[in-house]
Ligand SMILES: Nc1nc2c(ncn2[C@@H]2O[C@H](COP(=O)(O)OP(=O)(O)O)[C@@H](O)[C@H]2O)c(=O)[nH]1
């Protein structure tokens with residue numbers, strides 16, 4: 001058999017090949033070679049390492065082949081982007097010819113089919129294992145974001161981690177005000193959804209009844225007087241993610257009925273629309289009320305209660321957490337001190353005792369506020385008992401931060417008057433010390449002074 | 459003074475899915491993609507590093523040939539031929555998967571058997587997904603310290619430390 005036979009054989013099977021001189025320059029080649037090479041013309045006398053950068057660094061191999069210490073060398077599944085943007089795969093082989101003028105024979109074989117099959121196989125099994133890694137990293141974050149090590153907290157953590165792995169449709173979070181229901185909802189969301197899935201949050205107590213309905217379900221243009229355009233409801237915004245309904249106990253009975261019907265069918269109708277929409281969401285509802293008791297008083301629908309109550313997570317009150325109070329306080333000190341750029345790093349003993357003996361009607365939120373205020377007043381590295389003003393805000397108003405209770409009166413209110421009052425109060429509380437007053441209002445000194453001037457308080 | 463251009467081959471090593479392809483894509487094309495496409499075989503990319511001075515005060519400029527190699531997973535497929543002629547390697551572990559760290563000794567052994575002189579940099583990738591106390595990060599930092607290997611946490615997603623990791627390897631290659 002002569003050389004033309006082999007040439008034909010290789011050409012017909014789409015092999016590329018070339019003979020190289022000792023400097024690794026192409027002496028002769030067939031037309032198929034160009035398909036795999038970095039360049040598609042002027043291959044003659046080009047350097048192999050330019051056309052196939054995969055051969056850079058193989059000096060040792062070339063030498064061994066030249067000296068006939070080695071007969072061949074092979075690299076498999078090299079990837080290359082074709083002109084059409086597709087990935088082609090090839091194997092290449094180097095052989096010694098024994099001919100001093102053209103000592104090397106370079107052969108390229110198309111392996112695209114085979115590699116595509118291998119790709120599909122590995123793709124599938126690898127994807128699953130990657131996802132597992134991602135989920136466990138996320139649940140690691142769960143443990144990190146729920147502070148404490150008492151039994152109630154360990155239980156809570158275990159429950160949240162479990163819920164992160166099971167795609168339940170609804171979850172009810174029950175717990176006193178300030179126990180971290182909103183944070184728990186967010187952690188539940190993050191541990192079971194990809195980072196770009198929506199998390200939509202709405203407080204049913206903060207929004208008037210009629211508005212709540214249109215917020216949730218959306219409306220079509222013309223549904224009511226002010227509906228000048230279509231508006232997507234939060235149910236739709238949350239599609240593919242989580243809708244968090246805080247203070248669900250405040251929802252009116254008719255709206256409860258509408259929500260129940262959605263939970264049963266997963267379909268809803270926007271206001272003024274004739275067609276139904278279907279969405280895939282997880283609903284997390286939260287309440288600080290005893291929904292069971294509300295059912296008895298007919299203030300909450302029994303059927304909705306049972307639907308929500310299937311998976312219930314109880315958030316423990318702070319007073320039941322024992323020494324966790326100190327762990328949580330310490331975490332707040334570290335994070336808030338960094339934020340306020342204060343060199344405070346711990347509590348002294350009397351301060352710790354004071355925290356342990358308080359009964360925390362406003363729970364974690366109250367603790368956070370107490371630490372925040374203490375940091376403003378604390379001058380040393382340790383917060384002392386005197387820096388902690390417990391119960392002053394909470395005694396007669398157990399529910400946490402004053403903002404929660406503030407509501408705009410029906411006939412409005414002058415914004416400037418409130419601003420002035422806040423500035424005056426802050427100055428009074430800090431005995432005229434402007435830096436402290438600014439800190440109380442979380443304003444920079446410059447902003448604070450600007451506002452004082454605006455109200456002629458300087 | 460113009461810098462001397464030097465071609466150097468470096469390998470990306472690590473088990474599947476740790477982010478080798480993503481690191482290269484971030485470094486060479488300044489892009490990132492959340493979707494995953496498993497790599498079969500090798501894809502070679504080039505990137506020219508900025509000129510730098512080597513220990514003999516000569517200006518040199520590296521043209522890196524970056525070998526993005528499939529994961530060290532299929533035990534039946536020997537990858538040894540891929541490593542021949544490497545001047546260095548970027549070894550990638552995944553901070554969300556401990557298995558990517560326990561596999562490191564085998565990876566180092568296999569690679570160094572072929573390229574004993576190659577310079578090494580170890581990275582813990584996907585730092586955007588874990589916090590600073592993550593057990594994987596602690597483990598990896600310790601592993602690097604014990605083996606006296608240059609180590610950096612990286613994120614191909616945010617780009618953090620990606621350039622720095624390649625630069626670091628470039629610096630080691632210069633000597
Ligand atoms: N969040 C995050 N994801 C990453 C990072 N690096 C890679 N990934 C993702 O991890 C998966 C595997 O990445 P890939 O680069 O293909 O890994 P390879 O098998 O080592 O080449 C892909 O879905 C990437 O989008 C990172 O730094 N952060």
Ligand SMILES: [Mg+2]
Nearest residue numbers: 478479496497
């Ligand atoms: Mg890859």
